[in-house]
Each structure stands twice: as structure tokens, then as C-alpha cells.
Amino acid sequence: MEAPCSSPTAGKFVVVGGGIAGVTCAEQLAINFPSEDILLITASPVIKAVTNFKQVSEVLEEFDVEEQPSTMLENRFPNIKVMESGVKQLKSKEHCVLEDGHQHIYKKLCLCAGAKPKLICEGNPYVLGIRDTDSAQEFQKQLTKAKRIMIIGNGGIALELVYEIEGCEVIWVIKDKAIGNTFFDAGAAEFLTSKLIDEKPEAKIAQKRTRYTTEGRKKEAQARANAGNVGSALGPDWHEGLDLKGTKEFSHKIHIETMCEVKKIYLQEEFRISEKKSLTFPRDHHDQSVTTDKEIWPVYVELTNEKIYGCDFIVSATGVTPNTEPFLCGNNFDVGEDGGLKVDDHMHTSLPDIYAAGDICTAAWHPSPVWQQMRLWTQARQMGWYAAKCMAAASVGESIDMDFSFELFAHVTKFFNYKVVLLGKYNAQGLGSNHELLLRCTKGQEYIKAVLQNGRMMGAVLIGETDLEETFENLILNQMNLSAYGEDLLDPNIDIEDYFD
Numbered sequence: 353m354e355a356p357c358s359s360p361t362a363g364k365f366v367v368v369g370g371g372i373a374g375v376t377c378a379e380q381l382a383i384n385f386p387s388e389d390i391l392l393i394t395a396s397p398v399i400k401a402v403t404n405f406k407q408v409s410e411v412l413e414e415f416d417v418e419e420q421p422s423t424m425l426e427n428r429f430p431n432i433k434v435m436e437s438g439v440k441q442l443k444s445k446e447h448c449v450l451e452d453g454h455q456h457i458y459k460k461l462c463l464c465a466g467a468k469p470k471l472i473c474e475g476n477p478y479v480l481g482i483r484d485t486d487s488a489q490e491f492q493k494q495l496t497k498a499k500r501i502m503i504i505g506n507g508g509i510a511l512e513l514v515y516e517i518e519g520c521e522v523i524w525v526i527k528d529k530a531i532g533n534t535f536f537d538a539g540a541a542e543f544l545t546s547k548l549i550d551e552k553p554e555a556k557i558a559q560k561r562t563r564y565t566t567e568g569r570k571k572e573a574q575a576r577a578n579a580g581n582v583g584s585a586l587g588p589d590w591h592e593g594l595d596l597k598g599t600k601e602f603s604h605k606i607h608i609e610t611m612c613e614v615k616k617i618y619l620q621e622e623f624r625i626s627e628k629k630s631l632t633f634p635r636d637h638h639d640q641s642v643t644t645d646k647e648i649w650p651v652y653v654e655l656t657n658e659k660i661y662g663c664d665f666i667v668s669a670t671g672v673t674p675n676t677e678p679f680l681c682g683n684n685f686d687v688g689e690d691g692g693l694k695v696d697d698h699m700h701t702s703l704p705d706i707y708a709a710g711d712i713c714t715a716a717w718h719p720s721p722v723w724q725q726m727r728l729w730t731q732a733r734q735m736g737w738y739a740a741k742c743m744a745a746a747s748v749g750e751s752i753d754m755d756f757s758f759e760l761f762a763h764v765t766k767f768f769n770y771k772v773v774l775l776g777k778y779n780a781q782g783l784g785s786n787h788e789l790l791l792r793c794t795k796g797q798e799y800i801k802a803v804l805q806n807g808r809m810m811g812a813v814l815i816g817e818t819d820l821e822e823t824f825e826n827l828i829l830n831q832m833n834l835s836a837y838g839e840d841l842l843d844p845n846i847d848i849e850d851y852f853d
């Protein structure tokens with residue numbers, strides 16, 4: 353029988369999870385309390401370290417994520433002790449966590465156990481999710497033997513995969529009309545799709561600038577044809593170390609099935625018995641001809657548009673579910689609709705002395721009008737850092753203000769080899785119909801969208817080397833009335849940096 357946990361005053365700072373959130377939190381606690389021991393318990397054999405951190409502007413940041421042996425963290429911070437083990441249970445009333453029969457008493461605890469892929473179908477060996485190094489390697493291994501795969505989902509992972517995979521037919525199934533719904537509107541999607549589908553070099557066309565009200569945007573849209581205890585989520589450029597090549601000698605071969613979902617998955621024998629017919633890979637994007645596929649595949653997918661395709665395997669890139677399971681039993685946490693542990697503006701959960709940061713948590717505070725939570729490593733780092741600050745302040749009876757990084761949503765990444773910067777309400781999220789869009793697009797070069805409400809900039813999408821991120825960030829933060837500038841705001845002949853400096 354396990355001994356009961358003793359008094360919490362005897363406890364230390366304990367952090368669970370060796371991903372970006374947990375490691376950043378532990379590091380910050382170690383800096384704040386150099387004479388105290390910080391315990392980091394993590395299920396994975398390596399930890400994630402942030403390296404080459406670069407503050408691009410006031411809120412935009414870029415960094416690399418490196419997998420390191422935990423000893424490197426312990427060497428950098430002698431007061432951090434890393435324990436490789438999965439936490440099995442939390443006894444919040446007794447201030448203690450249990451792993452493999454051992455128990456650890458905490459005075460303050462930060463849960464940073466991340467999230468796991470939310471698969472369209474659990475337990476099917478032909479449905480893969482990608483989260484950590486192991487799952488990415490398994491995917492790569494399967495891909496080397498594959499002639500055709502199906503990718504389900506329209507977010508970050510799907511966008512990266514369709515661009516990187518070569519030598520394998522890819523059927524990409526999305527619920528939406530356009531690609532990349534979690535990051536882009538139909539205009540940006542069209543800008544990117546040309547890079548994916550046009551095999552020929554793109555002819556440069558003149559730059560176009562347009563101003564849209566919501567009404568105009570609708571018309572524009574109509575006129576245009578987006579496992580248990582897991583390891584940490586992969587880092588930036590995770591696919592660079594992997595040769596994502598199938599069995600064939602061509603580069604991209606992608607067919608996109610829009611506005612549909614998976615209806616049923618059949619294993620080979622099940623499909624044979626059903627006597628249903630599957631389709632061949634469409635010759636080009638406009639190919640509507642229906643030809644029965646003679647090839648025998650390991651798995652078949654029936655879509656809600658009634659089409660059926662056979663493939664070697666399916667990648668479910670359909671989002672994540674917070675890893676809360678080991679912590680919920682016997683503890684009355686407030687949990688968000690997305691399954692995350694709700695945290696307040698001090699990263700504190702609903703239970704005493706328990707904080708949470710990164711993918712595991714759901715931001716339940718009243719956010720700034722231009723910030724929203726997205727499960728990204730920038731937010732994991734910021735939350736881990738801020739949680740440590742809050743834990744430190746609370747333990748000495750002080751209070752601190754919310755960190756500035758939560759004032760404005762800012763994300764910089766790369767899709768289809770373009771730099772992509774997203775700021776504020778970049779897709780007019782939650783703004784209703786009372787907003788307008790300013791667009792500038794040069795095919796193959798840049799796509800710029802500013803979201804305005806009552807003359808104030810609320811968000812922006814910047815694709816390509818636009819050099820506008822800092823100016824736009826300032827315009828969103830200072831909420832200056834831009835009505836007088838109208839479309840000049842995006843006029844390439846006007847240097848708007850000079851305008852607003």
C-alpha cells in the first residue's frame with residue numbers, strides 16, 4: 353500500500369512534461385529560486401530545449417526547438433532534477449503526484465503534459481497520427497513502401513505534409529472549400545494552392561490590390577473556384593530530417609477532395625466482400641471521369657461525397673486532444689470544451705497550487721481583443737515562462753500583471769516555402785460582419801491581408817517577404833484610426849513604415 357503524502361509545506365516545485373512548456377517553466381523556476389530544487393518529471397527520454405531564440409519584434413518571436421538528453425538541462429541548471437517517468441496519478445488534496453510507485457509532494461505544481469493526436473479512428477493500424485519523433489519515423493517508414501496515401505484534415509500538419517511528400521500519390525480530404533482553414537481564408541489558400549498544383553513555372557502577373565467589405569468577400573469567395581504517454585510534439589522543420597519519399601519517381605501528385613469527410617474505412621477483405629468499387633487517382637484537378645480502380649489496396653476509404661479510394665495508409669491530421677487523462681481521476685478540475693485544463697490569467701487551474709501551461713491547458717481568462725489561444729510552440733513557451741513567474745510570485749505572496757505576449761496573437765511559420773506571419777484576428781475570428789479587408793497579392797511572391805474594424809487594424813496575414821510585420825504589429829497594438837488612409841495602406845509605392853513612424 354502506498355504511504356499517504358505528507359505535508360505540502362515540505363514539498364518543492366514540480367513540473368510535469370519535458371516539452372517546450374514544461375522545460376521553459378522549470379528553467380524559469382530554477383532561475384528564480386537558485387537555491388531550491390526543481391523536479392521535472394517527464395515521460396519521454398529526451399527534453400525539448402528552445403535554442404537560437406530571436407525576438408523578431410515586440411511580440412513576434414522565432415526559435416529552434418532541439419531535442420536534448422535531460423542531462424544537458426541538469427548541467428545548465430544544477431538545481432533542476434529530471435526524472436524520466438510517466439505520472440500515473442495526481443492527488444490534489446494531498447499535494448502529491450505518483451509515478452511508478454513513487455510519490456512526490458509539491459508546494460506548487462505545473463502540468464505541461466501536452467496533447468496527443470485526435471485520430472479519426474482509434475485502433476486502426478492503417479490510420480496514423482504524427483506527434484513525436486517515434487510517430488514521425490513510423491510515418492516515414494510506411495511512406496517508403498507506399499504508392500498512395502490519404503491525408504485527412506486541413507490544419508498545420510496536413511499543409512506541411514502535402515508540400516513535402518514526393519513520389520507518392522496523395523489524396524487530401526478536407527471539410528472546407530479551400531486549403532488550410534485553420535490558418536487561411538480562401539484568398540490566401542488560392543495563393544498557396546497555385547504553388548502546389550501548378551506544375552509549370554508561374555508567369556508573373558501584375559500586383560493586385562483590393563478592398564473588400566464582408567459583402568465583397570462573400571462574392572469573391574463565390575467567384576473563386578482550405579497514445580498513451582506520448583513524447584513531446586515535434587519541433588520546427590521537423591520534416592527536414594526525414595526523407596518523405598514514396599515508391600515512385602515524381603514530385604507532387606496531389607488530388608484534393610473538398611467539402612467532405614470520412615464516412616467509412618474498410619480493410620481489404622471487408623471491402624472485397626462489400627462489392628463496392630473504388631476510383632483511380634484523378635488525372636488532373638479537373639478530372640471528373642469515373643474509372644474503377646483495378647489495384648488492390650490494404651485499406652479503402654469511403655467519403656461523404658460517396659467517392660471511394662484505396663490507399664496504403666491514412667494520415668489523420670485532425671487536431672489534438674489535451675493529455676489530461678492521468679490527472680483527472682479524483683480531482684475536480686474545470687475542463688474546457690476542447691478537453692484542456694482551464695487556466696485563469698495567472699495560468700492557475702481551478703485547484704489550489706496547480707498551474708498548467710502549453711497544449712494541455714485551455715485559456716479561460718478574458719483575452720485581449722486581438723489574442724486567441726492556438727496550440728503552438730510559441731504559446732507553449734510563453735505560457736511555460738509566465739506560469740513559472742506566477743508560481744514564483746504566488747509563493748512569495750506577490751502578484752504580477754499578465755505578460756505582454758498575451759496582448760497580441762503573433763505567429764511566424766513557413767508553409768509551401770513561404771514565410772507566413774499571422775497577427776491578431778488574422779481571419780477576422782469573432783469580428784462578425786462588421787469588418788473590412790484590404791488585400792494585396794502578387795502571384796508567386798506575396799499575399800497581404802489586413803483586417804480592419806471601425807478603421808482600426810485588428811489582424812493581418814502576411815505571406816512572403818513583405819517586411820510589414822513590425823509596422824502592422826504596431827498598428828494593431830496602438831489601434832490608430834486608419835480610415836483616412838484607405839487603400840493607400842497597402843500601396844506598394846508608399847512606404848508605410850515612414851507614414852507611421
Ligand SMILES: Cc1cc2nc3c(=O)[nH]c(=O)nc-3n(C[C@H](O)[C@H](O)[C@H](O)COP(=O)(O)OP(=O)(O)OC[C@H]3O[C@@H](n4cnc5c(N)ncnc54)[C@H](O)[C@@H]3O)c2cc1C
Pocket residue numbers: 368369370371372373374393394395396400437438439440464465466467482483484508509581582583584585586587588589590675678709710711712727728729730732765
Ligand atoms: C508535426 C507537428 C508540427 C508542428 N509544427 C508547429 C509549428 O510549425 N509551429 C508551431 O508553433 N507549433 C507547431 N506544432 C505544435 C507544437 O509542437 C506544440 O504546440 C508544442 O510543442 C506544445 O508543447 P507542450 O510543451 O505543451 O507539449 P509537448 O511538446 O507535447 O510536451 C509534452 C510533454 O509531456 C510529457 N508527458 C505526457 N504525459 C505525461 C505524463 N503522464 N507524465 C509525465 N510526462 C508526460 C511528454 O513526454 C512530453 O515531454 C507542431 C506539432 C506537431 C505535432
Ligand SMILES: NC(=O)C1=CN([C@@H]2O[C@H](COP(=O)(O)OP(=O)(O)OC[C@H]3O[C@@H](n4cnc5c(N)ncnc54)[C@H](OP(=O)(O)O)[C@@H]3O)[C@@H](O)[C@H]2O)C=CC1
Pocket residue numbers: 472504505506507508509510512526527533534613614668669670671672726727728765766
Ligand atoms: N507551422 C505550424 O504552425 C504548424 C502547427 N501545427 C500545430 O500542431 C497541432 C496539430 O496539427 P494538426 O493535426 O494539423 O491540427 P490543426 O488543429 O491545425 O488542424 C486540424 C484540422 O483537421 C480538421 N478536422 C478535425 N476533425 C476532423 C474530422 N473528423 N474529419 C476531417 N477533418 C477534421 C480541422 O477542421 P476544423 O478546424 O473545421 O475542425 C482542421 O482543419 C496544431 O495545434 C497545429 O496548430 C502543426 C503543424 C505546423
